[in-house]
Amino acid sequence: MGYTHYWYRPLELPRDKWSAFLSDWTKVYDALIFRGIVLIGSAERLDDPPVMNRWMVAFNGDPAYEDFLLARTYESPHRMKEDGRCFSFCKTQMLPYDLSVTSCLLVAKHHFGDLLIVGSDGDDSGWQAARELCEGVLGYGRAFHIADDPGTHNRVLIECRAPHA
DSSP: OOSEEEEEEOSBOOHHHHHHHHHHHHHHHHHHHHTTOOEESOSSOTTSOOEESSSEEEEEESSOOSOEEEESBOOOGGGBOTTSOEEEEEEOTTOTTHHHHHHHHHHHHHHHGGGOEEEESSOGGGGHHHHHHHHHHHSOOTTEEEEEOTTTOOEEEEEOOOOOO
């Protein structure tokens, strides 16, 4: 095992929401690079750049550990759960690119809402830097927190919205 973030999602994520997600993720990616976080395309191809397009977001860190991949259309239905959601994960070992993974998942959760269930081996403090980065770049992020899900006893990313007056 290792320090892992995981997510459940439908086979296909909506195209219009993907475009908005990709636009926001690109802004966060630029801020990560500005901060000195080095991202590569994959652990197997260290010289390739990260992939960010209409089909997927894929990257790894330097030093590399495990590739992060979030595709608009899921390609591995053998990982489908009984409820029809597909399962993915990324082990980061808390290496510097963990901030990239948590930030990307936070942006995705913002855009895909309940379509995406995000879990983590980390606690809420492990997501603080991602919240601050997204808040600073995009104007949202502060309201997302890792909390225990009483139904599954897993830690999941939720958005805590203030009640409307």
